[in-house]
Amino acid sequence: MEIDLIFLFEMVGTVAFAIAGALVGIMKKMDIFGIAMLGMITAVGGGVIRDLVLGRTPPVAFVHPVYAATAIVVAIIVFLPSVRTFAEHHQKGYYGIFRIMDAIGLGAFTVVGAEAAYSWLPAPNVFLAIFTGAVTGVGGGVLRDVLAGEVPYIFVKHFYACASILGAVAYCILRGLIANELAMILGVAVVVVLRLLAAHYRWTLPRP
Amino acid sequence: MEIDLIFLFEMVGTVAFAIAGALVGIMKKMDIFGIAMLGMITAVGGGVIRDLVLGRTPPVAFVHPVYAATAIVVAIIVFLPSVRTFAEHHQKGYYGIFRIMDAIGLGAFTVVGAEAAYSWLPAPNVFLAIFTGAVTGVGGGVLRDVLAGEVPYIFVKHFYACASILGAVAYCILRGLIANELAMILGVAVVVVLRLLAAHYRWTLPRP
Amino acid sequence: MEIDLIFLFEMVGTVAFAIAGALVGIMKKMDIFGIAMLGMITAVGGGVIRDLVLGRTPPVAFVHPVYAATAIVVAIIVFLPSVRTFAEHHQKGYYGIFRIMDAIGLGAFTVVGAEAAYSWLPAPNVFLAIFTGAVTGVGGGVLRDVLAGEVPYIFVKHFYACASILGAVAYCILRGLIANELAMILGVAVVVVLRLLAAHYRWTLPRP
DSSP states (O other): OHHHHHHHHHHHHHHHHHHHHHHHHHHTTOOHHHHHHHHHHHHHHHHHHHHHHHTOSSOHHHHOTHHHHHHHHHHHHHHSHHHHHHHHHHTTTTHHHHHHHHHHHHHHHHHHHHHHHHHHSSSOOHHHHHHHHHHHHHHHHHHHHHHTTOOOHHHHSTTHHHHHHHHHHHHHHHTTTSOHHHHHHHHHHHHHHHHHHHHHTTOOOOOO | OHHHHHHHHHHHHHHHHHHHHHHHHHHTTOOHHHHHHHHHHHHHHHHHHHHHHHTOSSOHHHHOTHHHHHHHHHHHHHHSHHHHHHHHHHTTTTHHHHHHHHHHHHHHHHHHHHHHHHHHSSSOOHHHHHHHHHHHHHHHHHHHHHHTTSOOHHHHSTTHHHHHHHHHHHHHHHTTTSOHHHHHHHHHHHHHHHHHHHHHTTOOOOOO | OHHHHHHHHHHHHHHHHHHHHHHHHHHTTOOHHHHHHHHHHHHHHHHHHHHHHHTOSSOHHHHOTHHHHHHHHHHHHHHSHHHHHHHHHHTTTTHHHHHHHHHHHHHHHHHHHHHHHHHHSSSOOHHHHHHHHHHHHHHHHHHHHHHTTSOOHHHHSTTHHHHHHHHHHHHHHHTTTSOHHHHHHHHHHHHHHHHHHHHHTTOOOOOO
16 A cells, blocks of 8 residues: 555656656757657656665666656657647646646655655665655756756756755654655645745745 | 677777767867766766666776776877878768767667676566666767767767667567577667668657 | 774865855856755765765765765855855955865865775775776766756866876875875875866866
């Protein structure tokens, strides 16, 4: 049951990040192969980094084809002309959809990553779980941006990595107090809400 | 004997990717040290990623200096003025040589990477072997392009990662049917032929 | 006692690279969060790569929060307006400070990385120790530059990776001849002196 929720979160994150990655590829005028690659790397990248950090080799995404295959199928669907036309008309272009998908993927992978530290390591400290969660959450997006030739989002946008860290903190605190499933859902909610609020209200942080 | 063929393929890939990496460094006007570094990283990068993914640490390229040393020597030879002059006159500049070397390296490392999954892991599934092969094949070139400040080839050029994946698929199918050595040679051939045909005939894939 | 010196070098490298990373973030007009992230990644990146290469998972920086926490605090201090004003007035802008901090971090992490190969692996060859040292030394700076959207320093500036390699060579030779502590200090000195001399006298290497 608990395993199932983790798998569900992984798949939600995979689909969301595949969409976000494919949209970046579309905005960059890549061909369908580049778009599928970028969607897949965005979706599985954070988990691969997480597994390397935890010493879990080969990484899950290399053992179970379901993640990469799902991401590629999703990216190809996003590429379909009719889907693109729909997106352009219904969301002020792609950017609104990108932002929501990116927030969902960030939240899902953050919590899955923090949970993996607890389930994989014999006695992780809370810092390790938070750090692993944040790296899992932001890793796919950082790879996406670097590979697309952009300065990663986490360095230019307000509060992005901060939302991931705070969600990981929330999950790590709550999992000792309430059922793990509920702690996971609340952890994701913290990330998604903070990341979207920060973008919507353009929360700014001091600059030089 | 079989081990020897793998080593041969690794050295062919190392030399080819060192040349490809050095040529990118020359086109970017780097100094000889940058060129040697870029040649070496292109040559050993895919193998290092493969070993990290397979949990084979320290990676082979860190244990056996032959790969890095060969790549550095090759990159320095490519840098020599007389060699550069020759290249400029005989191949319409560097680009033709770059493409062939890149194709050979892509093919050799794809097959070596897929083979490593079978020889290193107790019971790999075929997806894992294909994925490991493709990551080994494209990894060096992706590092090269990111470090040189370019959007990686796999996202902008037709069919590049696809050639690697199809070559890995060919090798994984053939290795159960024919001698491993022959399967390896045919796997490399599939990658090289597809990648060069795609470049020559400018096979295009749909774009947004 | 020996462990303490290693920890001291790690902390010196962490502080120096956190300052160097934060200064790059300031020059890139990032907000305080991006600057803290970039400072932290610069500081812990080389060590994380070292640990992945050595198969030491989870990496030390994920297990002990002291490195990341120190780097973040240092980066925030660098960001403070009064500190920035001081830096601008006393060092011909940031660049002089950046260069010195980068040299110290490069030296400290190079030696710590080479030492880690000896202390972690049962029987490392000297090439492995040198290579691990150089990767640990330059890794944080390469991540910093790639994430900030720059071509990494090691490819454009004279002698940068070379200084790291020569420092690692010096340490590996000396550690068999003199006390390890002294070998470490001399190894760092070789890197710092070479890197600063190369920058000061603009030592140039051949270019195409």
